[in-house]
Amino acid sequence: MSEETSALPAYIPPKARSLFEPHRLFLMAVFLVIVFCAICFMRWDWLPRYGGRLAYGVWQTLLMLFCTAGIGFLLAVPIGLVQVTGPWPLAWLARIFCTIIRGTPLLLQLWLLYYGLGSLFSQYPEIRSSFLWPYLRQAWPYGFTALMISFAAYEGEVMRGAFAGVPRGELEAARAFGMSRFTMFRRIWLPRAVHRALPTLAGETVLQLKSTPLVATITVIDVYAVISRVRQDTFLTYEPLLLLALIYLCLTGILVAGFRLLENRIPARGA
Amino acid sequence: MTDSAQAIEVSNLHKRFGPLEVLKGVSLTARQGDVIAIIGGSGSGKSTFLRCINMLELPSAGTIAIHGETISMKKDGHGGLMPADRRQVQRIRSQLGMVFQGFNLWQHMTVLQNVIEVPVHVLKTPKDEAVEIAEALLRRVGLYEKRDAYPAFLSGGQQQRAAIARALAIQPLVMLFDEPTSALDPELVGEVLSVIGGLAREKRTMILVTHEMKFAREVSNHVVFLHNGVIEEQGPPDRIFGAPESERLKKFISSIH
Numbered sequence A: 001m002s003e004e005t006s007a008l009p010a011y012i013p014p015k016a017r018s019l020f021e022p023h024r025l026f027l028m029a030v031f032l033v034i035v036f037c038a039i040c041f042m043r044w045d046w047l048p049r050y051g052g053r054l055a056y057g058v059w060q061t062l063l064m065l066f067c068t069a070g071i072g073f074l075l076a077v078p079i080g081l082v083q084v085t086g087p088w089p090l091a092w093l094a095r096i097f098c099t100i101i102r103g104t105p106l107l108l109q110l111w112l113l114y115y116g117l118g119s120l121f122s123q124y125p126e127i128r129s130s131f132l133w134p135y136l137r138q139a140w141p142y143g144f145t146a147l148m149i150s151f152a153a154y155e156g157e158v159m160r161g162a163f164a165g166v167p168r169g170e171l172e173a174a175r176a177f178g179m180s181r182f183t184m185f186r187r188i189w190l191p192r193a194v195h196r197a198l199p200t201l202a203g204e205t206v207l208q209l210k211s212t213p214l215v216a217t218i219t220v221i222d223v224y225a226v227i228s229r230v231r232q233d234t235f236l237t238y239e240p241l242l243l244l245a246l247i248y249l250c251l252t253g254i255l256v257a258g259f260r261l262l263e264n265r266i267p268a269r270g271a
Numbered sequence B: 001m002t003d004s005a006q007a008i009e010v011s012n013l014h015k016r017f018g019p020l021e022v023l024k025g026v027s028l029t030a031r032q033g034d035v036i037a038i039i040g041g042s043g044s045g046k047s048t049f050l051r052c053i054n055m056l057e058l059p060s061a062g063t064i065a066i067h068g069e070t071i072s073m074k075k076d077g078h079g080g081l082m083p084a085d086r087r088q089v090q091r092i093r094s095q096l097g098m099v100f101q102g103f104n105l106w107q108h109m110t111v112l113q114n115v116i117e118v119p120v121h122v123l124k125t126p127k128d129e130a131v132e133i134a135e136a137l138l139r140r141v142g143l144y145e146k147r148d149a150y151p152a153f154l155s156g157g158q159q160q161r162a163a164i165a166r167a168l169a170i171q172p173l174v175m176l177f178d179e180p181t182s183a184l185d186p187e188l189v190g191e192v193l194s195v196i197g198g199l200a201r202e203k204r205t206m207i208l209v210t211h212e213m214k215f216a217r218e219v220s221n222h223v224v225f226l227h228n229g230v231i232e233e234q235g236p237p238d239r240i241f242g243a244p245e246s247e248r249l250k251k252f253i254s255s256i257h
Helices: A002-007 A022-040 A049-085 A087-105 A108-122 A141-165 A168-176 A181-218 A225-234 A238-264 B046-053 B085-091 B111-122 B127-140 B156-170 B186-201 B214-218 B236-244 B247-256
Strands: B005-018 B020-031 B035-038 B061-066 B071-073 B080-083 B096-099 B175-177 B208-211 B222-227 B230-235
Touching: A049 A087, A049 A141, A049 A181, A049 A238, A087 A141, A108 A141, A108 A181, A108 B230, A141 A181, A168 A181, A168 B096, A168 B175, A181 A225, A181 B111, A225 A238, B005 B046, B020 B046, B020 B080, B020 B222, B020 B230, B035 B214, B046 B175, B046 B208, B080 B085, B080 B230, B096 B156, B111 B127, B111 B156, B127 B156, B186 B208, B186 B214, B214 B236, B222 B236, B222 B247, B230 B236, B230 B247
Parallel strands: B035 B208, B035 B222, B096 B175, B175 B208
Antiparallel strands: B005 B020, B005 B061, B071 B080, B222 B230
16 A cells, blocks of 8 residues: 555656746737737727717626625525525525526526516506616616516525534524624624635625626616717727626626635635 | 522424424533533534524523523424524623634634623623633633634634633533544644543533544433433433444444544
């Protein structure tokens, strides 16, 4: 047995490579040439005219993202929790909710809400005359609701796993020291579960960012809608889309960096 | 006076898991300053007994009193018992310092945060006071330098010493140890035992479930040998280990050595 193991070659970790190795320098040069060509040979003269609208669109996209992710997560916590520890009717309800929402396309849900529910609402004079109507006749409440529900369902599943994954012993220690159930949840179970789920939540939030352009299909003006407008006005194809890709890339980078900061507040062993 | 001098009084404790009866009527009295070691083979019910004292396991029958206060129980409808008053159980638990086999430190908190957690959020001690007590305790278990480390970065022995500091921080009436060294590498057992030994010498009331026979003999003043859910034999350590009477205890002790 020992002979066998000694016969194996020792593991040599790969060398940390320098940033300035030849093949990397070459790739960087290619990239720079592409960027240079994009700037010099493509048309960007429309950019100043749409600067304000683009900023507004980015703001709308971010607003949509943070509101839906924030409120969706607040819903996800009880949805995850009841599936782990709740009474069975609630657990079943949560499970059915997650299955239905995760099992159908977000675009479909969005359209069902906007074209279905939206047109249904307008048939009832009671609703048309209520104080909610000024909001319900707009598109964004439907976009917001669809995105929020979707986030709640996906994160509900994530939180279910995170709650179930907190070691039983740590919860038992909390009980053994006389914590009430609520204190235990607030001080031990929830923070521990959220911390475990953070890497997944970061990925899901990035996915949510990239789901937001769907609301443009129901006339909400986000950054994608602004870019579509640019394409219609200028008959340009690539330039606006390249800019859009760059904008989403930057937003994603910022999100990921933000989540990394949160994760690093509690150092993980071996990280 | 006789009541309050009795730190723990357990009488006729039964515990059933389905058809399996793990405890078949165990009674035990711990006076203040007693160090009671509970020994026995695996499956003898010794951990279950300890966990019943602070209601981590609900007994099927029997009564438990801490400092003369009986934990009030009611029938749960399935032939077992459940606490009649959850607040009473929580209050009593917060007076019992439990140390687990698997440490069970809260991994998202530093060592110091682990130690002040219960004083601040359960016992409502002012935070600066709790920190002061906690730092003194951490000095005592030799972890003051590690107070800002997270448990994942500590060795098993260090984690268990932190867990002991956490249990001491609530200024418990009784310390309960559930096989505190069983999950440790052999070279780390000593540091934990020396901390527990120090507590025993200052006459803290303790109940200790352990496999460390030599240690049990040194620190305890009363040894209980559990076998198949009943107390087979009990008495002062020198008699239990030096002149065991029951056949099973003789066999058990000879199998250990």
